[in-house]
Amino acid sequence: MNPPAALLWRHLRVFQIWGSNTDVGKTIFATTLCKAAAEHYSHEKVAFLKPVSTGAPHEADSWHMRTYAPDIANDTLFQYEVACSPHAAAKLSGQAIPLDSAVLAEIRSHAARRAALGSGWLFIETAGGVHSPGPSGTPQADLYAPMRVPALLVGDSKLGGISQTLAAYESLKLRGQDVEAIMLFQDAQYENHLYLQDYFQPSNVPVYTIPKPPQRNTDDRAEHRSMGAYYKRLSSDDSMRDLLANLDKRREDRINRLETMNQKATDTIWYPFTQQKLLSASQITAIDSAHGDFFQVLSPKAASDEALLQPAFDGSASWWTLGLGHGNPKLTLAAAYAAGRYGHVMFASSVHEPALALAETLLENMRNPRLARVFYSDNGSTGCEVATKMALRAARLRYGWSANDKVGILGLKGSYHGDTMGAMDCSEPGVFNEKVEWYTGKGHWLDFPTVRCHEGQWQVDIPEALQADLGCGGETFESLDEVFRLDERIGSATHKAYEDHILRELQRLVSRGHKFGALMLEPVVLGAGGMILADPLFQRTLVDVVRSSGSQLFSTSTQHSLPDDSPSNTDWSGLPVIFDEVFVGLYRLGRFSAASLLGVHPDISVHAKLLTGGLVPLCATLASESIFAAFESDDKSDALLHGHSYTAHPVGCQVALESLREMNRMRASGDWSWAWRPSQQEPEQRQQCANEAPLVWSVWSSDFVDQVSRVAARIEGVWALGSVLAITLRAGAGDEAGSGYKSTAAADLQARLRSGGDDGSWTAHTRVLGNVFYIMASQKTDKATVRGLEKLIAEALLE
Amino acid sequence: MNPPAALLWRHLRVFQIWGSNTDVGKTIFATTLCKAAAEHYSHEKVAFLKPVSTGAPHEADSWHMRTYAPDIANDTLFQYEVACSPHAAAKLSGQAIPLDSAVLAEIRSHAARRAALGSGWLFIETAGGVHSPGPSGTPQADLYAPMRVPALLVGDSKLGGISQTLAAYESLKLRGQDVEAIMLFQDAQYENHLYLQDYFQPSNVPVYTIPKPPQRNTDDRAEHRSMGAYYKRLSSDDSMRDLLANLDKRREDRINRLETMNQKATDTIWYPFTQQKLLSASQITAIDSAHGDFFQVLSPKAASDEALLQPAFDGSASWWTLGLGHGNPKLTLAAAYAAGRYGHVMFASSVHEPALALAETLLENMRNPRLARVFYSDNGSTGCEVATKMALRAARLRYGWSANDKVGILGLKGSYHGDTMGAMDCSEPGVFNEKVEWYTGKGHWLDFPTVRCHEGQWQVDIPEALQADLGCGGETFESLDEVFRLDERIGSATHKAYEDHILRELQRLVSRGHKFGALMLEPVVLGAGGMILADPLFQRTLVDVVRSSGSQLFSTSTQHSLPDDSPSNTDWSGLPVIFDEVFVGLYRLGRFSAASLLGVHPDISVHAKLLTGGLVPLCATLASESIFAAFESDDKSDALLHGHSYTAHPVGCQVALESLREMNRMRASGDWSWAWRPSQQEPEQRQQCANEAPLVWSVWSSDFVDQVSRVAARIEGVWALGSVLAITLRAGAGDEAGSGYKSTAAADLQARLRSGGDDGSWTAHTRVLGNVFYIMASQKTDKATVRGLEKLIAEALLE
Secondary structure (H helix, E strand, C coil): CCCCCCCEEEEEEEEEEEECCCCHHHHHHHHHHHHHHHHHHCCCHHEEEEEECCCCCCCCCCHHHHHHHHCCCCEEEECCCCCHHHHHHHHHHHHCCCCCCHHHHHHHHHHHHHHHHEEEEEEEEEECCCCCCCCCCCCCCHHHHCCCCCEEEECCCCCHHHHHHHHHHHHHHHCCCCCEEEEEEEECCCHHHHHHHHHHCCCCCCCCCCCCCCCCCCCCHHHHHHHHHHHHHHHHCCHHHHHHHHHHHHHHHHHHHHHHHHHHHHHHHHCCCCHHHHHHHHHHHEEEEECEEEEEHHHHHHHCECCEEEEECCCCHHHHCCCCCECCCCHHHHHHHHHHHCCCCCCCCEEHHHHHHHHHHHHHHHHHCCCCEEEEEECCCHHHHHHHHHHHHHHHHHHHCCCCCCCCCEECCCCCCCHHHHHHHHCCCCCCCCCCCCCCCEEEEEECCCEEECCEEEECCHHHHHHHCCCCCEEEECCCCHHHHHHHCCCHHHHHHHHHHHHHHHHHHHCCCCCCCEEECCEEEEEECEEEEECCCHHHHHHHHHHHHHHHCCCCCCCCCCCCCCCCCCCCCCCEEECCCCCCCCCCCCCCCCHHCCCCCEEEEEHHHHCCCCCCEEEEEEEEEEHHCCCCCCCCHHHHCCCCCCCCCCHHHHHHHHHHHHHHHHHCCCCCCHHHCCCCCCCCHHHCCCCCCCCCCCCHHHHHHHHHHHHCEEEEEEEEEECEEEECCCCCCCCCCEEECCCCCCCHHHHHHCCCCCCCCCCCEECEECEEEEEEEECCCCHHHHHHHHHHHHHHHHC | CCCCCCCCCCCEEEEEEECCCCCHHHHHHHHHHHHHHHHHCHHEEEEEEEEECCCCCHHHHHHHHHHHHHCCCCEEEECCCCCCCCCHHHHHHHHCCHHHHHHHHHHHHHHHHHHHHCEEEEECCCCCCCCCCCCCCCCCHCCCCHCCCCCCEEEECCCCCHHHHHHHHHHHHHHHCCEEEEECCCCCCCCCHHHHHHHHHCCCHHHHHCCCCCCCCCHHHHHHHHHHHHHHHHCCHHHHHHHHHHHHHHHHHHHHHHHHHHHHHHHHCCCCCCCCHCHHHHCEEEEEEEECEEEEECCCCCCCCCCCCEEEEEECHHHHHCCCCCHHHHHHHHHHHHHHHHCCCCCEEEEEHHHHHHHHHHHHHCCCCCEEEEECCCHHHHHHHHHHHHHHHHHHHHHHCCCCCCCCEEEEECCCCCCCCHHHHHCCCCCCCCCCCCCCCCEECCCCEEEEEEECEEEEEHHHHHHHCCCEEEEEEHHHHHCHHHHCCCCHHHHHHHHHHHHHHHHHHHHHHEEEEEEEECCECCCCCEEECHHHHHHHHHHHHHHHHHHHHHHHCHHHHHHHHCCCCCCCCCEEEEEECCCCCCCCCCCCCCHHHHHHHHHHEEEEEEHHCCCCEEEEEEEHHEEEEEECCCCCCCCCCCCCCCCHHHHHHHHHHHHHHHHHHHHCCCCCHHCCCCCCCCHHHHCCCCCCCCCCCCCCCHHHHHHHCCCCCCCCEEEEEEEEEEECCCCCCCCCCCCCCCCCCCCHHHHHHHHHCCCCCEEEEEEECCEEEEEEECCCCCCHHHHHHHHHHHHHHHC
């Protein structure tokens, strides 16, 4: 496990030199900068690094540096003989082609060694243009992005050079790079520098120029003389000295800002869902940037020669949103394309391509014959409110209730659907809502059986309220897979007992005057409620009972003719069934739709978080035509009265489209097949079934889950599904409430992960829900990273 | 008024050829394509256009075309003698430099003439690289973006050409361009085409190659012979024929999709706030793209030789969000930078630069000493819920109410704060909420005096309920400016009467058992309620009375010691005052904060819509430290229980930062000074006060407002402030309710604007609120466009 790291030290000044074209003078600028730095900071303090170089040694850039700045430390990490693009040269070399991560690791090691020597400068020169491919073929702009070394862009002073410079600048910015300065030769004919100075002035990017070097001389000695004289002349040029001072200042400002931003945040930010009295500035993580699965976070206690930034695995997937890695260039380009094509455009009574294409893609991929309509909003909470408005209206009209009737939600204990007040009202009172002034839980929430692995055994725990009905306290299974084999479990005694229990409960509720307008569930896993894995058979049975018996049960009017409960493919019966898939959907649990794990089709389905791959807020509430029809009227005000200004904003829709396409592509091409079969199977066997994902699979290995479940002294249970791992810890002795949201039982484990892996080269940043520790991967996390995390967690639990 | 138009015709196939570098063979590809098209579609049908060309005629690209494809129609619009970048050549020419809009208009006219000839092909060749500046200095990628002509990118086959091609591609995508194909020469040494084919395969961008042309020959006749032979050989190459067929198909797909998407939307989209039974497919606008202030919309009834796309002024500023123009490249790049640097990162207990910098920028610019904290959410509605949660808690704790006490909002009739249920509950029953199942208005909403211009006279209308207290039905003013001179109006008889009335009302409400937890106002203008301009003196007085007498009034407990009502700079008194500036803030009404028009500082302020300049959803709720302190406790669950997954998403924060910086820059440099003084004043006078914006100003001229107000037969009143113009129309004879949301009185005017301006070259897309017609400009709309709209509106009203 070798996560990419950003490069930042307190005393070593690291800069990366990029070219806006080939042959724009990168090496000359590098040499000039090195010489200028040597003059002001003594030559031992200055170093030059060419990570990847092509061409015969005496033609290479480092040769030029060695010739004209012989005092400067000068290294090349990967040298290829053939003078062409590194990816081609690497192939032709016949040597093993280094992975991107290996190239980054080598650069970091090199820089760390320089940093250990104390203060100084390190200039890293790239090869060719910003997108020239590295040895593996990855364009350098992507390859080096995680390092976030401040960029110096050498502009193109030739004909057409304005265009090359602007395009290269934009490609760097797209990767979150800070371009600290543009440097280019003065050219009296084209005067590109004048244009560029004006252009970049509003963005506060300074443009520095030096005279053009002399014409290249074919005679080596004459060339040496004239270039020597050129560098000599430059040494009295103030321009590079100014640039160095400017770079030094910007770098100091960056470190300063990073080191003070937690205090500033403490003073100005009002944090979400956070008791700030209990959050000191030192507990706030300053995030410099993020790439792939890792934040690059400030290490506040780094010694003066240690790296200031450290990779931290984003173990909460940034509040469950991350799907395709931080800084994913495909998502960035999708966002930028939509921003350029539309900005935001009004959605009411109009239509644009990303919104329509996304609606079509969602409806197609859900494979739910009921769903026919897509309503857009901004987040899971608003999307659940929309779903609620939809369902309540449909139910009220069918059952003939008046607008004043108190109609509630039928749900499960511990459900949570978001923080807006309407969404809060969809949940029973609990720590997330009961202190909120206008909160009034509207409905009833049933207790339900849950699933966990405990001491190597998968078991379904039956809550007390059901135990009498079921005549037992639980059931055990060979594997999680078996728990989800609903076709086999339906018809069992447990199933019958679930049916009876649910029907009795509903009859009791209705007899007490309850009116319900929706069955609202988070299918399979209740997220914020504590990562509770529900027995899928119970959820399935609940839906079935509501649909088969609901019309008779819930109708309180005799005046209206009701559709019978015969199963319809598209019309709702009993109650509109809402699945809140905000957390569980879109491959989080391994399936496009978590509903498919239950084998039922909801009438309304809510999707957010992963929808945009983890980039910008967007929510889609999908509904059936029969729900939609409830709002059709000749009266404008009977419409669904909801609509945010940025409804269906093109940037979000385009990113979501790209994100769904990419995840579907990954599934289809077997990118997750390493996780589809138990680890005992041979790779060949796994290869065979690359395109057939099992119903139940997880990136967290079953061996690891088994191992964790046996740490009986500390663990109450564990489960893993898709990218999610959840561990319920036994409450600590000091815990007030024993368990639940207020417990601090999982904090030890969390703290242990934050202190990092074996070699201290990375840490893991996780969130806990009371005594539940959870961690999740993105859909891009590789096997090595997951196994590295497993090792860290196992060690922490066994300590 | 000459809005930029996208180019699309039913039969004419228009494509634009871009270079990823200079000297990559654009002209050779153009010639090859023209010849191939001529072969298959007859030469009369094929045309070549070089909008801007530099160099002596016999060196120009059109010369090459004329030489080797003499049958092809071949035009140049702007020819400059000096062979350098068009912006430099234009300067050197001594001729007047054409505006970007003039260049676009010429291209469109030219293409329209070709389209009038029937089916065919038109290839438009750009100059230099994608960012090479046009005559005005605007990079071509920006200059030509509004045309959205499908792009053919000529890749660079030379050393370093991979980088140049990828960077150019990204710069085009950033402008919302569809790159239909990449074309480049085969080069056996570098084989860039092989890399590019692999690279672009997942994005479905085909890469076409042809052999390299022969070495250039200094002898003209030899050159002519060898190039002639080259083109002859190419004519049997299938590659260009395939490309043409592919282009033709993609273009047909585009038109097909545009023409069917309204029907598809009718079938799959559930529209926000829309009674879809009353919305036929033909009423849905298909938006192809948008640039600046204009959508590019499908003209469904375009004749076969007429343009399929037409610019439509975005008169609702896309539901009040648009600030800096659609497709603004600065905002796009800001979004892309944050996406590349972070994606989204977890915000609870962490901090990142865009969120912190935006918080600091907002707090600084509000110039409100009370505000000290920033809470992020996703839209105005959630931000108002957050504000409500904040205020209710603060009030409840101070006044010692229990969590079960029914605490409401004190507001104004017609207020509206968003569509989530909690935000709906902050408003009195009305057409937007009363049919929503869980809606229960919580609070009381006072009637209030309103402002309008009527028959040339500015007047304040007093609602009936207040007339007895005031002893009159209204007041008249010389100008709107005078209405806002609160320093002069405070102390007047009206002010005293307002005070007395408000105090009496509050006493009456409290005596009836009302408990209030917040005073919540949209300062100055109530948006969704019908663009109602409130008398600022009344709103100001309301805040003052609540603050000065509130503690005594609202406290229902005698057990708690209350802070006295002495005015504090930072602590709240009476009630926490919430200003919902979602619509009115951030320069929409001409001022950074609309509160400054009232001269009071709220304790909580909500900002969204314009916050991101009109790109992505984001909301900031600002609050005072005394409000924040109400949530401090040793108990986690006393925290503010709100927090969306994408809280403070870096893309939104970075775009907002860029947007606020740009709007502040525009204000400081007097970009709006043309609108700051009445039109009677001379330009010189206006120049003098370029940096001093008056308190009250509007882009809509006072002459125009005066003119509209005198159309007495149709108009009840009109006002203009900042970028907003609102006209209340008299209800039509057929209107059921007479006025209000259900009225259709404004629909005629709306329909008239949709049918467009004089020459049919553009239309205006507006929204209405019942009998209120409104239109707003963005912060980038220029004077000519506003005056053009004024002319259109005046004509429509006088018809």
